[in-house]
Amino acid sequence: MFAAAIFLLLTRFSSTMLRGANAWFKPFKFALSIAVFSWTMGWYTYELSAPATVNLYNYVVIILLGFEVIYIALQAGRGKLSHYNVSSPLFKFLTALMGIAAAIVTIWTGYIGILFCTTNLPNLPVYYVLSIRIGIFLFVFFAFQGASMGARQTHTVGGPEGYSRLPVFNWSTKYGDLRIAHFIGMHALQLLPLLSWYVFRDITATLIIGLLYALLAGFTLVGALKGRPLINI
8 A cells, every 4th residue: 555655646746658647557556456455355365264375375465466566666667568568578578477477366366266165154144255255256257357458468449548538547438448347347356245244234135236246347348348438538
């Protein structure tokens, strides 16, 4: 969180632009997202009776995602792309390394989801455990959806990057943007358990809201692939 605050502050003092956005917005968003993800998984895995597996998972998350934030920040400071940068063999290697790091964390998070399906958790409400399971597996699916952006070497569909964007998020308001479904789907990890615990408190309601949430993420993905913006301004 501290790093995210620093990166956000730097957006006020730096005029370096990358693909139409301030260079420091990307490290800010990644640092914030990774901090929220790490805190969330730390909260969930505390309930699992597999300390060795959980401890190793936590260290892997810290090391691999920490590498991503550091590399993204270094590239922002140099005014160069981190993702989609294939301008030299070194940058190709580091871009591939980021993809591998993200894949390892995503697969291992999926395994944590399997543990939540196979572990007896009598101290937690059934609807809450169900929401964690759904949230984790939606996270895994839409985390891997990020590979579609890597394959395209862009997150914009139907036109070039750098045009009309939503503030902070920088989502395109003119063309399709694959980051929207990526964001919505991955944050099922936090939103569904919060809704289940504080609002619905019921198995059936949790299943319904999980299905509707998955449909929303899927709808934004299909729209982006067709080149449609979420909000046309």
